[in-house]
Amino acid sequence: MSETSDPTSQILLVAILALYWAMLGSWSQLLSRWNDERAKRDTAAARRDESAEHTSCADTPQDALREIDPDFDLGAFLSGARRAYEAILRAFAESDIQTLQRLVGPEVLDAFERDIVGRRDRQEMLELTFIRTDETKVVDAFVENGTAEIVVRYVSDVVSVTRSADNAVVAGDPWEIVEMIDTWTFACQTQSRKRNWMLIVTEGEQQQA
Incomplete structure (x- = not known):
């Protein structure tokens, strides 16, 4: 075999x-x-x-910002951005232009002032109550022409009511929680030793929660 x-x-x-x-x-x-x-x-x-000329990184913006600031702290920035968000909206609701002047750039300030003057002319009052801010997230960051810019997305729940001089509700609902989604851009000059971030662009929408 x-x-x-x-x-x-x-x-x-x-x-x-x-x-x-x-x-x-x-x-x-x-x-x-x-x-x-x-x-x-x-x-x-x-x-x-x-992207070498226009450095942008949504997940790790430190890579873009550390080019001009090696000690950039994303956590500290987001904490400040959340406080600034609520402070700016409260100042806008309360017609506090002096506070707005310290926190926002000329174009945003001009838009806010026009709305505030319009409310005053109509003798209306805006009441804004924060329930919570669910999200504060950096979605973009870049450095260009000596200016660093960071784009932040906010998701918050608020109660917004506009009342007339006789306390009647003109807009909004005192019993309705509204979800606000805002995308704000903050900027500062890279040559400045003190990082004084100013709000320069606002985009937003609102949805019923």
């Missing part, structure tokens, strides 16, 4: 072939994953090269 017709040899040959195909399949999957990871790395590198 030849060696190839021996049942034991045939079983051994089948086992070797099965092991070979299993290893080949595993190697093919490994190679595919390696190619995918390499493609991802190449794409990320290309994107970094394309």
